[in-house]
Amino acid sequence: MSTPSEPVMPPRITPPAEEPRVEGAALAVEKLNAWFGSNHVVKDISISFPKHHVTALIGPSGCGKSTFIRCLNRMHEVVPGARVSGSVLLEGDNIYAEGVDPVRIRRRIGMVFQKPNPFPTMSIYDNVAAGLRLNGTNRVSVLDAAVEEGLHLAALWDEVKDKLRAPGTSLSGGQQQRLCIARALAVKPEILLMDEPCSALDPIATGKIEELIYQLRERYTVGIVTHNMQQAARVSSFTGFLLMGELVEFGATGKIFTNPKDSRTEAYITGRFG
Amino acid sequence: MRSSRSRSGNWGDRLFGGASLGFALLILVLVAVLVGELAWNSRLALRAFGPAFLWSQNWDPVQELFGALPFIYGTLATSVVALLISIPLGLGTAIFLVELAPPRVSETISFLVELLAAIPSVIYGLVGLFVVVPWVRTAFCPSVSAALGWIPIFQASPYGVGIFTAGIILAVMIVPFITTVSREVLLMVPRSQREAALALGATHWEMVSTAILPYARSGIAGSIFLALARALGETMAVTMVIGNRPEIRASLFEPGYTMAAVLANEFSEATSDLHLHALIEIGLVLFVITIIVNGLARLLLLKLGRTTEGRS
Ligand SMILES: Nc1ncnc2c1ncn2[C@@H]1O[C@H](COP(=O)(O)OP(=O)(O)O)[C@@H](O)[C@H]1O
Ligand SMILES: [Mg+2]
Numbered sequence: 001m002s003t004p005s006e007p008v009m010p011p012r013i014t015p016p017a018e019e020p021r022v023e024g025a026a027l028a029v030e031k032l033n034a035w036f037g038s039n040h041v042v043k044d045i046s047i048s049f050p051k052h053h054v055t056a057l058i059g060p061s062g063c064g065k066s067t068f069i070r071c072l073n074r075m076h077e078v079v080p081g082a083r084v085s086g087s088v089l090l091e092g093d094n095i096y097a098e099g100v101d102p103v104r105i106r107r108r109i110g111m112v113f114q115k116p117n118p119f120p121t122m123s124i125y126d127n128v129a130a131g132l133r134l135n136g137t138n139r140v141s142v143l144d145a146a147v148e149e150g151l152h153l154a155a156l157w158d159e160v161k162d163k164l165r166a167p168g169t170s171l172s173g174g175q176q177q178r179l180c181i182a183r184a185l186a187v188k189p190e191i192l193l194m195d196e197p198c199s200a201l202d203p204i205a206t207g208k209i210e211e212l213i214y215q216l217r218e219r220y221t222v223g224i225v226t227h228n229m230q231q232a233a234r235v236s237s238f239t240g241f242l243l244m245g246e247l248v249e250f251g252a253t254g255k256i257f258t259n260p261k262d263s264r265t266e267a268y269i270t271g272r273f274g
Numbered sequence: 275m276r277s278s279r280s281r282s283g284n285w286g287d288r289l290f291g292g293a294s295l296g297f298a299l300l301i302l303v304l305v306a307v308l309v310g311e312l313a314w315n316s317r318l319a320l321r322a323f324g325p326a327f328l329w330s331q332n333w334d335p336v337q338e339l340f341g342a343l344p345f346i347y348g349t350l351a352t353s354v355v356a357l358l359i360s361i362p363l364g365l366g367t368a369i370f371l372v373e374l375a376p377p378r379v380s381e382t383i384s385f386l387v388e389l390l391a392a393i394p395s396v397i398y399g400l401v402g403l404f405v406v407v408p409w410v411r412t413a414f415c416p417s418v419s420a421a422l423g424w425i426p427i428f429q430a431s432p433y434g435v436g437i438f439t440a441g442i443i444l445a446v447m448i449v450p451f452i453t454t455v456s457r458e459v460l461l462m463v464p465r466s467q468r469e470a471a472l473a474l475g476a477t478h479w480e481m482v483s484t485a486i487l488p489y490a491r492s493g494i495a496g497s498i499f500l501a502l503a504r505a506l507g508e509t510m511a512v513t514m515v516i517g518n519r520p521e522i523r524a525s526l527f528e529p530g531y532t533m534a535a536v537l538a539n540e541f542s543e544a545t546s547d548l549h550l551h552a553l554i555e556i557g558l559v560l561f562v563i564t565i566i567v568n569g570l571a572r573l574l575l576l577k578l579g580r581t582t583e584g585r586s
Binding site for chain 2: 073075078103104106107110111113115117118119120122130131133134180183184187
């Protein structure tokens with residue numbers, strides 16, 4: 001149960017100016033291209049996601065953000081007619097190399113979607129346990145511990161600990177999204193990708209999830225897509241700006257938002273288009 | 275302006291509401307009239323046998339002894355056999371069509387399956403008589419009873435016609451309902467549900483079993499009840515292959531009889547008023563069983579639907 005006085009993180013509109021410290025890349029993307037049929041949607045993007053940082057991708061609607069991020073855990077190819085070229089190195093190994101099983105990649109790189117999508121026939125508990133059960137974990141003690149940890153990490157435990165058997169869809173929209181985050185985290189991925197995780201939520205729920213994302217960087221590498229620039233500024237240490245399928249600019253979030261190099265980035269963040 | 279429009283809107287609403295209520299009531303009245311008419315026309319049997327009609331196993335027009343249990347058993351047993359065969363077959367086909375088959379193949383097979391539903395049941399009866407009955411007699415029954423004959427329901431029988439054969443024919447007849455409806459339901463599972471499972475590291479089959487089938491379960495249950503309703507009432511094809519013997523035997527390979535079949539066979543040549551009334555009472559029982567099955571289906575769907583929908 002959420003208490004009314006629960007603090008919502010004050011928006012840090014001005015991001016820290018100093019350059020964030022980086023200890024290597026969790027995910028290095030090289031010359032990534034993606035197509036829907038003949039529609040070339042992601043064009044030659046190279047970018048790396050520094051370990052234990054939140055990296056945001058911003059850009060106007062339709063610029064290919066979702067498509068790009070779905071290439072990073074091999075979800076793009078589940079759409080009929082979709083195609084990818086280029087490489088994505090996860091701890092140095094190309095996830096698009098011959099013979100790599102996309103199922104194993106997706107277990108290491110979790111994903112949270114735009115609209116909360118809990119499994120409607122499952123309880124809160126079973127939703128969080130779903131990924132573990134897929135991995136063949138059925139021991140109740142292990143599941144109990146993992147479910148509790150996942151819900152703690154998603155900052156949902158206190159609100160649901162007394163009704164773990166209630167249907168996942170009985171929660172509010174914001175809680176459902178945190179449930180989806182818990183579900184993704186329960187399988188202990190190395191990287192968490194989020195595609196506009198707050199776009200379907202109200203400001204208070206958004207604040208909670210932003211706070212959560214900000215804290216997740218201590219344990220995970222996070223990639224987040226958003227078209228909300230304030231959100232990128234609040235949660236990320238690095239930001240990439242995409243326009244029509246190309247990466248226009250990438251750098252420390254502080255730099256991108258205060259002193260962008262490219263005039264198109266500047267036009268976008270000052271609200272002159274997009 | 276505004277008030278006049280809303281008043282005319284109210285008028286339309288009221289008219290529409292009244293008309294819908296009227297039609298709903300009309301259907302209720304129709305059902306009541308049907309039950310009443312069946313009950314009235316079976317009054318002699320109702321009076322003569324009372325509730326024992328339901329559990330008496332005698333059906334002897336010569337001695338004017340009538341009991342419905344062999345027919346009730348035959349109807350339920352053939353329907354259960356049909357469901358046991360057609361659920362895996364129909365659901366498996368639907369999953370194959372939606373998840374695995376290339377679009378072209380899927381279209382073609384869907385068309386063929388729908389065609390199955392359009393074949394007249396007397397044709398099924400003929401195919402059953404000329405193909406399935408000999409096959410059960412010479413191949414299926416001997417091999418099954420050789421292996422599982424120690425289980426009473428699989429005891430050997432020399433006939434070929436019987437409960438099990440009728441169940442097979444019924445299964446083929448109701449598979450299209452299960453496949454067609456389940457396919458529609460599976461197609462309606464949102465992409466977000468598929469992706470939720472895939473993103474957790476589910477294989478294709480795991481995605482089907484953890485995300486798709488549970489999401490679609492109330493629709494699938496609906497398709498099964500539709501098929502069951504069809505199986506309970508099917509007359510012609512069953513009559514041709516069930517053997518038409520009003521007895522209850524342990525083995526599913528023995529001949530039996532169903533409610534619909536005895537009505538069709540004996541109605542036009544009923545020897546006495548009591549015989550006629552007993553037959554009509556069987557019609558009444560069939561009608562009531564169908565209503566009960568449908569009611570249970572509604573309840574189940576309501577329960578499944580409630581947990582499925584929730585808040586989104
Ligand atoms: N499933 C799809 N099939 C075909 N084209 C698609 C599909 N999804 C997106 N697209 C196209 O790809 C482009 C990029 O879309 P998307 O990656 O969703 O952009 P964003 O997330 O930045 O709004 C758009 O032009 C869109 O029309
Ligand atoms: Mg998008």
